[in-house]
Amino acid sequence: MxxxxxxxxxxxxxxxxxxxxxxxxxxxxxxxxxxxxxxxxxxxxxxxxxxxxxxxxxxxxxxxxxxxxxxxxxxxxxxxxxxxxxxxxxEPHMVGSVRIGTPDDYVMRFLPGILSRFAQAYPLVQVEVHCDSSFQLLQRSDLDLSIITREPGKEIGQLLRQEHVVWAEAIGFAPHEQNPLPLAMFNADCFCRSWACNALDSLERPYRIAYTSPSLSAIMAVVSAGLAITAQLQSLIPPDMRILGEAEGLPGMPMASIVLLRNPHSQNPVTECLAEHIAEGFKL
Structure with missing residues (x-):
């Protein structure tokens, strides 16, 4: 042998x-x-x-x-x-459709590779992707799978990944020195936004929500222009930005847990296969 x-x-x-x-x-x-x-x-x-x-x-x-x-x-x-x-x-055994929900955060970072590999394995399965905040996704019952963000200790479903939430600004700019501190964040029901505001409030650090958007790419465009800082998962920070911390007078942020929820009313082999691909894709 x-x-x-x-x-x-x-x-x-x-x-x-x-x-x-x-x-x-x-x-x-x-x-x-x-x-x-x-x-x-x-x-x-x-x-x-x-x-x-x-x-x-x-x-x-x-x-x-x-x-x-x-x-x-x-x-x-x-x-x-x-x-x-x-x-x-x-292919003969895998035909159908799957509806998944995810915050905009993870669409560019994780989903392209996941969906590409899934499409190669199961070309006859149709996948619908619905982007919404974690809070809104928790309220929906029409999705087969949902990827959401939770605080450690409050996880539900299958844990996919844990990451630090970090502050970031564009290299060559210093909006963190402004008073009040300008923030570019997701809309009001975003976990990261709540965590960021609560952390700044605890330090009594003045801030203003200068820019809001449901789109991560729009937020990063604002930050790249040097107009504000943001708080996001560390893996989402691009190379043209630097991570900020206590040295810049910013508070520490909690870990975030990314979890996968399955709709108990729509479980089938197609949905479970996509769930396995999602779990594998979030490992790295």
Whole structure:
């Protein structure tokens, strides 16, 4: 029996993404993972699985070694066959629709990779995505699955991920020095907004809600322009922003728990398969 270590298809998928995009940062965006997670995956592939160097690094750019070029051809063929097997065996049994609800926060960061992988596995399943605040999603009974934010200790459903909520502003600007402090936040029923306001009130730090929007991209555009600071999950903070803290006179913020709720009246194999994809997609 062979003693070789098997190659995880997710490692191959990330490897192909790096080859196609020319770098770890852009590949991380393509596979919906953090850059550090991508680096760890490739370290494992090079050192533990293949015991071969696959990349030549030149600053931020990477090139494939001769061994990397050989693997690339095999990786593309393996991933193509993998997709064909899943489609052939699963497609006849997986037909239907799923309605999921999620705050706007998670749409760009997590859902693209999740929905892409789900669509490859179950091409005949229709997925409807409804964006709303966690508070509003808790009131809805028409959704099969809901992704919401909760405080630690108040989790309900399946815990997907826990993260720090952090303050952030655009690099090169200092709106945190203004008095009152200008904030760019989601609308009034957002957990992060409530936490931010309560934390500032506890310090008696004057602030004003300068900009509100239900859209994370709109909030980040305002912050990127240097017009305000915001409080968001740490994984949502882009590279052109810096995280603020006690050194800037800002209070600590609580951890946030991201949980998945299942509608007990609409459980079926299609819904459960998407739930499994969502749980896997929120791990990194």
């Amino acid at each position: 062979s003693s070789y270590v098997g190659i995880d298809t997710e490692l191959l998928r990330t490897f192909v993404a790096i080859a196609d995009t020319g770098g770890f940062t852009r590949a991380a965006e393509a596979v919906n993972r953090t850059q550090s997670a991508v680096s760890m995956q490739m370290k494992r592939l090079e050192e533990e699985v293949l015991e071969r160097a696959l990349f030549e690094r030149d600053g931020r750019q990477v090139r494939l070694t001769p061994e990397g070029q050989v693997l690339l051809g095999y990786a593309r063929r393996i991933l193509k066959l993998h997709g064909e097997v899943l489609t052939t065996l699963r």
